[in-house]
Amino acid sequence: AQTVTQSQPEMSVQEAETVTLSCTYDTSESDYYLFWYKQPPSRQMILVIRQEAYKQQNATENRFSVNFQKAAKSFSLKISDSQLGDAAMYFCAYRSSTGANSKLTFGKGITLSVRP
Amino acid sequence: NAGVMQNPRHLVRRRGQEARLRCSPMKGHSHVYWYRQLPEEGLKFMVYLQKENIIDESGMPKERFSAEFPKEGPSILRIQQVVRGDSAAYFCASSVLAGDSYNEQFFGPGTRLTVL
Numbered sequence: 001a002q003t004v005t006q007s008q009p010e011m012s013v014q015e016a017e018t019v020t021l022s023c024t025y026d027t028s029e030s031d032y033y034l035f036w037y038k039q040p041p042s043r044q045m046i047l048v049i050r051q052e053a054y055k056q057q058n059a060t061e062n063r064f065s066v067n068f069q070k071a072a073k074s075f076s077l078k079i080s081d082s083q084l085g086d087a088a089m090y091f092c093a094y095r096s097s098t099g100a101n102s103k104l105t106f107g108k109g110i111t112l113s114v115r116p
Numbered sequence: 117n118a119g120v121m122q123n124p125r126h127l128v129r130r131r132g133q134e135a136r137l138r139c140s141p142m143k144g145h146s147h148v149y150w151y152r153q154l155p156e157e158g159l160k161f162m163v164y165l166q167k168e169n170i171i172d173e174s175g176m177p178k179e180r181f182s183a184e185f186p187k188e189g190p191s192i193l194r195i196q197q198v199v200r201g202d203s204a205a206y207f208c209a210s211s212v213l214a215g216d217s218y219n220e221q222f223f224g225p226g227t228r229l230t231v232l
Contacts, residue, residue, distance in 0.1 A: 102164060102221075104221060
């Protein structure tokens with residue numbers, strides 16, 4: 001079974017600075033997807049970024065980028081130029097690439113606060 | 117195009133009552149997933165359904181919980197004889213397809229169940 005670990009329960013960053021959120025995972029599969037989701041106080045789950053395991057290039061979406069280290073099974077999220085609206089819980093998630101295993105496996109999440 | 121709809125947003129039940137949570141997927145989506153989020157935890161997969169079929173129920177508790185996704189109408193997550201430990205946020209997600217290609221799961225706003 002796949003597992004996702006987020007060992008940092010909380011992090012804080014100064015507005016306009018850069019912060020990195022860590023995530024490790026365990027799987028025996030060679031092809032899969034990895035995600036970062038944002039959950040603001042409204043509780044709505046918002047997809048921030050995704051990475052296909054077969055792609056060596058790290059995914060980027062505007063101020064958000066990942067550092068995907070497949071051999072180390074590490075998938076960290078970097079938020080550049082942090083904004084007050086980035087304050088939320090962030091969840092790392094794994095999904096198999098085979099259709100029969102479409103479920104998402106989430107980590108416990110990390111609470112990010114942004115200091116003005 | 118409306119997003120995933122869940123109702124009610126908040127549901128209060130007394131121990132021993134039944135809870136029915138509804139999920140209307142996005143238009144054109146035929147795959148529905150239910151996840152549960154306990155306080156201070158990440159989302160945990162419960163069940164994956166296609167129209168009229170349960171594909172994966174590996175995350176469903178063996179007793180009191182059931183799910184359906186009829187040909188017409190919303191998907192229903194039913195919890196019989198609720199206990200305090202069922203208090204959680206229940207999220208529904210939908211996707212167009214599963215299969216080997218990436219198909220994003222779009223999340224609803226969740227239903228927060230409180231058992232008194």
